[in-house]
Amino acid sequence: MSTSTVIRPVEDTIPVEDTAAGVFGRSRHLSDRPHEQVVFCEDAATGLRAIIAIHSTVLGPALGGTRFYPYANERQALDDVLRLSRGMTYKAAVSGVHLGGGKAVIIGDPTVHKTEALLAAYGRFVESLGGRYITAADVGTYASDLDVVGRHTAHAVGRTVAAGGSGDSSPLTALGVFQAMRAGVENIWGTTNLEGRVVGVEGLGKVGYSLVGLLAADGARVVVSDVNPAAVERVVSDFPDVRVAGSVVQASLDVYAPCALGGTLSPATAGSLDARLVCGAANNQLTIPEVETMLGERGITWVPDYVANAGGLIQVAGEVDGFDAAVVRSDVEAIFERTAEIFEMSRVLGTGLGPAANRIAEQRIDAA
Numbered sequence: 390m391s392t393s394t395v396i397r398p399v400e401d402t403i404p405v406e407d408t409a410a411g412v413f414g415r416s417r418h419l420s421d422r423p424h425e426q427v428v429f430c431e432d433a434a435t436g437l438r439a440i441i442a443i444h445s446t447v448l449g450p451a452l453g454g455t456r457f458y459p460y461a462n463e464r465q466a467l468d469d470v471l472r473l474s475r476g477m478t479y480k481a482a483v484s485g486v487h488l489g490g491g492k493a494v495i496i497g498d499p500t501v502h503k504t505e506a507l508l509a510a511y512g513r514f515v516e517s518l519g520g521r522y523i524t525a526a527d528v529g530t531y532a533s534d535l536d537v538v539g540r541h542t543a544h545a546v547g548r549t550v551a552a553g554g555s556g557d558s559s560p561l562t563a564l565g566v567f568q569a570m571r572a573g574v575e576n577i578w579g580t581t582n583l584e585g586r587v588v589g590v591e592g593l594g595k596v597g598y599s600l601v602g603l604l605a606a607d608g609a610r611v612v613v614s615d616v617n618p619a620a621v622e623r624v625v626s627d628f629p630d631v632r633v634a635g636s637v638v639q640a641s642l643d644v645y646a647p648c649a650l651g652g653t654l655s656p657a658t659a660g661s662l663d664a665r666l667v668c669g670a671a672n673n674q675l676t677i678p679e680v681e682t683m684l685g686e687r688g689i690t691w692v693p694d695y696v697a698n699a700g701g702l703i704q705v706a707g708e709v710d711g712f713d714a715a716v717v718r719s720d721v722e723a724i725f726e727r728t729a730e731i732f733e734m735s736r737v738l739g740t741g742l743g744p745a746a747n748r749i750a751e752q753r754i755d756a757a
């Protein structure tokens with residue numbers, strides 16, 4: 390096991406276009422703040438290559454999931470983990486959670502490279518940070534993986550209920566997205582009901598699948614797409630009324646819900662998207678912050694990803710504080726009110742929702 394720890398300022402090495410990308414609008418001071426610590430982890434025996442990024446511990450230990458993904462190279466993995474961890478700082482702050490922002494990536498194909506030994510080695514790296522970083526699940530990782538990781542560190546949440554955790558956080562992430570969507574729908578159409586609305590869900594993994602269930606139960610007309618045919622088949626079999634599209638982002642919609650990887654909202658897609666509202670689970674949906682303005686000029690409202698998708702964080706943060714399922718669920722449902730407040734703040738500021746949410750998050754961190 391070998392680590393190298395990069396202490397700030399890691400952003401000095403990153404091109405401006407990378408650091409500007411993501412969810413951070415034009416508000417610069419917190420988003421410009423360098424990461425506190427970035428740890429490169431290698432374990433030759435298991436083939437583990439991972440990066441753990443701690444953006445901020447101002448509000449508490451840095452919590453964020455572990456993404457297991459076949460990055461083309463370490464540079465791509467670093468860019469992703471830096472952006473994701475910074476987003477977690479904002480997510481915790483805007484959600485009123487007493488935690489900081491961190492995230493980790495494991496470089497590799499989870500269907501090929503994920504072994505118990507590799508997850509164990511990863512757990513030992515997390516443990517070596519002494520609780521400054523608390524890990525959880527993300528793309529390519531599951532509660533059962535956290536069980537393995539959690540046998541080697543005290544700082545893993547989102548484990549299965551059988552292992553003493555709160556279980557898969559994706560259903561509550563989906564519930565939070567659904568609540569944020571209802572708030573968005575109310576602002577546009579004057580009703581919180583999704584009935585009859587055409588909602589496109591892109592990405593039918595852990596969160597997307599649960600979101601389809603909530604939307605179908607509320608009477609939405611759901612259009613879905615996923616690059617993995619098995620994920621599409623599962624949804625079609627469980628929710629026969631959904632319509633499958635080649636690419637949801639190109640379909641004619643009322644609401645677009647990106648629930649796969651980030652970066653699907655670029656200047657190009659902002660120019661072609663046929664929807665009135667964007668609200669989904671994917672982290673870092675915008676390739677550049679200016680995309681929000683481009684969407685706004687075409688009458689499309691974007692609900693900031695880190696506001697809508699905080700349900701999973703709220704759930705696993707509950708494990709840190711002492712888990713109470715009813716309190717956690719009600720805090721996730723309150724994403725409806727939080728989103729409505731951000732709509733109100735955006736009207737006061739005369740901005741999109743992105744800068745308004747950033748303002749709320751930054752005020753909380755500044756106060757701390």
Ligand SMILES: NC(=O)C1=CN([C@@H]2O[C@H](COP(=O)(O)OP(=O)(O)OC[C@H]3O[C@@H](n4cnc5c(N)ncnc54)[C@H](O)[C@@H]3O)[C@@H](O)[C@H]2O)C=CC1
Nearest residue numbers: 528529559562592594595596615616617649670671672701
């Ligand atoms: N799991 C959770 O509780 C949370 C997840 N998120 C974010 O939500 C997103 C989804 O997370 P999970 O559902 O956990 O991941 P997952 O790995 O279970 O599912 C992702 C799905 O997206 C599909 N996909 C990948 N590229 C695609 C593309 N170009 N077009 C259509 N589908 C594509 C994959 O085939 C997979 O089915 C991620 O961005 C994640 O960071 C955010 C907060 C919490």
Ligand SMILES: O=C(O)CCC(=O)C(=O)O
Nearest residue numbers: 453454525526558701702
């Ligand atoms: O949802 C989780 O389990 C952890 C939180 C997280 O990593 C995220 O919100 O992206």
